[in-house]
Amino acid sequence: MLSGFILTFTYRDQLPFKGPRPFYQARFARIYPGILLGLALCVPTTLYLLNGSDPSLLTQWYALKNHVILSLGVSLVCQLLLLNAWFPFAAVNQPWNGPSDSVSCEAFFYLMFPLLLRKMLSMRLARLTFACIVFFLIQGLWIAFLQAFLPLSRSGFLVVGLPLTRLFEFVIGIYAAILFHQLREQGVSRHALGIKLVSIALIALTVLGLWRPVSPAFYLASPWFAALILGLALLERPVINVLNRRAFIRLGEASYSLYLIHVPIAYLAYIAGFRQSNGWIAMLFAVVASLLIFTFYEEPLRKRIRTRFSAISRRVGHRDPLSAAFAAPTSKENQA
Numbered sequence: 001m002l003s004g005f006i007l008t009f010t011y012r013d014q015l016p017f018k019g020p021r022p023f024y025q026a027r028f029a030r031i032y033p034g035i036l037l038g039l040a041l042c043v044p045t046t047l048y049l050l051n052g053s054d055p056s057l058l059t060q061w062y063a064l065k066n067h068v069i070l071s072l073g074v075s076l077v078c079q080l081l082l083l084n085a086w087f088p089f090a091a092v093n094q095p096w097n098g099p100s101d102s103v104s105c106e107a108f109f110y111l112m113f114p115l116l117l118r119k120m121l122s123m124r125l126a127r128l129t130f131a132c133i134v135f136f137l138i139q140g141l142w143i144a145f146l147q148a149f150l151p152l153s154r155s156g157f158l159v160v161g162l163p164l165t166r167l168f169e170f171v172i173g174i175y176a177a178i179l180f181h182q183l184r185e186q187g188v189s190r191h192a193l194g195i196k197l198v199s200i201a202l203i204a205l206t207v208l209g210l211w212r213p214v215s216p217a218f219y220l221a222s223p224w225f226a227a228l229i230l231g232l233a234l235l236e237r238p239v240i241n242v243l244n245r246r247a248f249i250r251l252g253e254a255s256y257s258l259y260l261i262h263v264p265i266a267y268l269a270y271i272a273g274f275r276q277s278n279g280w281i282a283m284l285f286a287v288v289a290s291l292l293i294f295t296f297y298e299e300p301l302r303k304r305i306r307t308r309f310s311a312i313s314r315r316v317g318h319r320d321p322l323s324a325a326f327a328a329p330t331s332k333e334n335q336a
Contacts, residue, residue, distance in 0.1 A: 001173035001225055004171065004174040007113055007177075008117060009180070023113070029301075031106065037298075038264060039080070039100075044271075045271065050068070062096075075096055076095075084104050105161065113170075121178065128178070139165065143165065147159065179230060190234040202228065205224050205225070251291070254287075
């Protein structure tokens with residue numbers, strides 16, 4: 001959801017003129033170095049599980065009992081291609097770096113983003129709002145269908161991890177960003193509206209968190225998270241300035257690395273003898289490591305990849321063939 005909002009805020013005015021190619025290149029440079037590093041950190045763990053004295057760990061960590069080598073190979077290929085979120089099988093999405101299934105979802109959202117943004121910008125705001133409401137209801141019906149007709153071992157993953165199931169959250173993030181632009185372009189202060197949205201959203205999310213009327217919890221919570229994001233964006237001055245400090249910004253920048261290395265580091269820490277009593281050391285190490293990885297690996301490699309893509313584009317000497325389609329005028333109608 002936040003990704004949909006930020007991408008729309010960043011690329012809303014760029015995509016119609018530059019086409020989708022620079023966007024796809026930037027997204028690849030952003031996510032793929034972390035994927036490769038996370039998989040590399042899992043190699044020692046995988047070798048340990050294949051040759052260790054405790055075969056139960058292979059089942060506990062990687063959900064593998066039979067056809068171990070084949071499953072590891074298929075899982076590795078799927079994670080390298082960012083396709084693991086499309087397979088509701090633990091033997092595919094749990095070996096190696098399990099958390100990468102979220103990145104697989106994100107990759108699908110990135111693939112769809114230029115088309116979604118162009119379509120949503122061409123719609124009047126009232127029609128777009130109605131379409132988002134319908135999409136929200138369709139998501140609910142789809143989740144209910146999965147839970148009613150599939151065993152929990154399958155429906156659980158399809159509800160939580162399948163990209164199609166979670167697409168609404170990305171779309172509502174785009175919608176919130178479009179609404180933000182419309183409100184801002186009116187030239188009137190929306191700080192008071194931002195405070196109201198933040199307050200109402202926090203109350204609603206607190207009630208839903210305590211009550212949990214439906215499962216999964218994210219279904220009813222997603223519109224309120226969108227309202228929270230929109231409200232925070234409308235604030236003209238931070239209510240609490242703590243998160244604007246450089247240290248917290250740096251931690252936010254390194255959060256992607258932390259997400260992809262925390263499980264591999266947890267496995268390695270267990271192998272090294274760390275347990276619950278001293279596990280905090282591994283957690284602290286993961287945070288420090290993520291900061292170092294972002295500074296000395298992720299960010300430099302991202303810049304190198306983007307530079308290489310730019311050089312290739314200059315040699316090709318023409319625009320993305322899809323650029324003409326994305327250069328079509330976007331509606332200024334997005335108004336009620």
